[in-house]
Amino acid sequence: MRAVQFETTGGPEVLRVVEVDTPEPKPGQVRIRHEAIGINFIDTYHRTGLYPVKLPCTPGGEAAGVVEAVGEGVTRHEVGDRVAYSGGFGAYAEANVVAADRVVKIPDGIETRVAAAVLLKGMTTEAFIRRTYPVKAGETVLVHAAVGGVGQIMTQWLKALGAEVIATVGSEAKAAKARELGADHVILYRDQDVAAEVRRITGGKGVPVAYDSVGKDTFEGTLASLARRGLFVSFGNASGPAAPFAPGRLAQAGSLYLTRPTLFDYIVTTEELDASAAAVFDVIRSGKVKIEIGQTFALADARKAHEALESRATVGASLLIP
Structure with missing residues (x-):
């Protein structure tokens, strides 16, 4: 499969597309075939070395798609489920393996691209305005x-x-x-x-x-x-x-x-993750929050995506499409 990696930290030019083996899920994991990948500022922090990572690195911690394989012992998801996840690495690729208990189902009424665009940002918002400081x-x-x-x-x-x-x-x-x-x-x-x-x-x-x-x-x-x-x-x-x-x-x-704060201290347990994701999907389905996907880029154009993000020329969410 194709993936975007960087072997040294630096500017957007360090991102390159490579061919890698499609990963097999281990016990407790699922493999997700990506349909859309969220682009977030934290991805640039990893690329520049502001937040140290192990090299070489396939960046990205947010994506949505379909479960195409499940590891031993997984009962939370089945092949064919529409799902999304936020956290870890490896999302800048055509597929990724993720711990099943860190993956959420996408409910009816939520488009897959919207789920990829909103999960990290939406749960961050939920945590900060409802729990870091409960706004009244x-x-x-x-x-x-x-x-x-x-x-x-x-x-x-x-x-x-x-x-x-x-x-x-x-x-x-x-x-x-x-x-x-x-x-x-x-x-x-x-x-x-x-x-x-x-x-x-x-x-x-x-x-x-x-x-x-x-x-x-x-x-x-x-x-x-x-x-x-x-x-x-x-x-x-x-x-x-x-x-x-x-x-x-x-x-x-x-x-x-x-x-x-960082979101991941607010979704430590599977129960916290599910509750936060459900709140995000519910407020979108209510119509009170609308998600604008302002920019989409091909997976091979990850460099252009980072250049646009860092120039602060983007509006709304940005996605990579495998």
Whole structure:
């Protein structure tokens, strides 16, 4: 089968298509023939070496398709099931073997491509807005990169919860998209002082929680946007990792909290995984959250996909199609 690998870390140019043996499922595993592969920023962190990986590496931790083989002892899935998974490596390929208890069935009413586009981003959103900080109706929330893959889902889901959303984006075109998604206020973070705008919108109070996937470029503005005892949810490095800072600054700014969560600490058990995935699929089927697949790339064009993602030229979710 074909797979995308990198043997050294670096820019998108290190990605190359290779022929490898189709893997056989071991006990407790299933083999999934991919129909769509999710592209996520974490894939670029692995490729650059920001998050160290064993080399050579087939990146990608999100895909959807059909079970074509099951290993010994598997009862959770059968050949022919439509399924999706999020986590691990090896998704940038025509097929992958995955532990059966980390794979979820795709329910009726959810397209396979949508499942590949939403599972990681949707469960991340679910964990962060329902469990990292349980957002309540009437609260004002700051969301950076509001028209990115996670941002689009988060903006819509927060509105479904009854929150008031302050969205930041990088262009007028993206501002218009954020408003379509339901954002109540939109800040152009390259041209405006984010913290000053947040204080103006909130009457000087700031927000109780801010979700920041951008990293270095937005860190200071996010910190200055929080209300007393506010929570800074830092979950990405799209502009590079934020610089180290003295913990005492949290006290000086109003006894703030800072967390750097990862989805996989919220879906540790199969029960947690199933509950999170079900919540994602349910909110999509309700129509309250719509998934935009903004870009698709052939598997052989993984390099182009990473170039587009890192230039922040993408809108919504991006997929590789084997």
